[in-house]
Amino acid sequence: MTYCVGLLLNDGMVLLSDTRTNAGLDNIATYRKMFVFEEPGERIVTILTAGSLSVTQTTIARLQEAISDNPGADGTTSIMQAPTMLQVAEIIGRTLVQVTREISDKLSTMKQAATASMIVAGQRAGGGMRLFLIYPEGNFIEATADTPYLQIGEHKYGKPILDRVVNMETSLVDAQKAVLLSMDSTLRSNLSVGMPLDLMVIEKDACKIGSQRRIEAGDPDFAAMSDAWSQALRDGFRRITL
């Protein structure tokens, strides 16, 4: 499986993805699930992926091809030319569902299907920040002030911490802590989510990557944060009276 989470805050967007893929328990590999399309200052679109690797890789490759290699690329096919982030989400949704159909057709003789979902975070110069969750069927929902985060993959373990500490006013520093602790809970409880992690911050109106960091297994800062959180939970637990 996978765990990816995106936050849409007043100050910017924070995105985190794991890198574990598996075909069965005995075939585990590391693949990046965070993909950036950027023209600094003009537009940034970051995509997080969950689901069948053949679907997500082909979808990302088609999106890339529609930008760079296709002489007929325009705002209806290229996510770097689409006039709004809504239309970016629609292009990604259409591409995802087209790829899903093609691959599921191939798999149908095996009575199998392949699906994927995506989180899309983006902003273009002059527009607002937008954060979408694209479903396997190509339709999508958008983060709002009521629920400023979106998750794909193994979302349940890491939801309680987000429900408690994240709102639109959360600072970008606290937001990074929140998504990392949400991931930490998921990593501890589910083997199908694994290090390394990819963490990205996009500051409001910058329309470019604010910071991007790969956190490797054994990263001392992440380990220290994880230990401190465990200790805080145990301390808090001890102080609670029944």
Next chain:
Amino acid sequence: MTYCVGLLLNDGMVLLSDTRTNAGLDNIATYRKMFVFEEPGERIVTILTAGSLSVTQTTIARLQEAISDNPGADGTTSIMQAPTMLQVAEIIGRTLVQVTREISDKLSTMKQAATASMIVAGQRAGGGMRLFLIYPEGNFIEATADTPYLQIGEHKYGKPILDRVVNMETSLVDAQKAVLLSMDSTLRSNLSVGMPLDLMVIEKDACKIGSQRRIEAGDPDFAAMSDAWSQALRDGFRRITL
């Protein structure tokens, strides 16, 4: 859905279940999911249930009938006469799978199936405490020192806290806190799990209910504990440095 959890500790067993059932989101009701079969000092068997209500109710009713109404009841059919807790688990598993088959046969014309799973906690005089998870297919697993808890239903939200604070040495008081906080995280993040709750403690070798408590929505102690835990999480979160 449902969330039920059972802990097997050196000092005894702690069991907690919610009471929400739903047929779709627009048909929600409250049903007890904790059932006790007790001959104090000789034997206690507590069953927690998750899944299709028609399956769980019929299974419990059959188990009850096999104890009380059946003149031919013996150790192969009555969970109050079975010579070991392993055989209790086997009777429950057999009954569950029989009921599941009968009901799924009825549903097959609608292309539907009904399933359920159960946690069984028990001890008989002279035997050890045993805690089983019975799968819908009737087979089962047992809690051990490595993993002294079992969960059924919506288990993911409340797993991180158990993974962090529970082991065989956990006291019965701390164990009650742990299952209640595990439930609290689940209640906050998933509407299909709901108050009131049923909490039971079975002390080691007592072979009877140690304490049993229904925690209603708005219970001031539970609300205070929930608030204190939220505060502890937020305080802990604030102290963590990235």
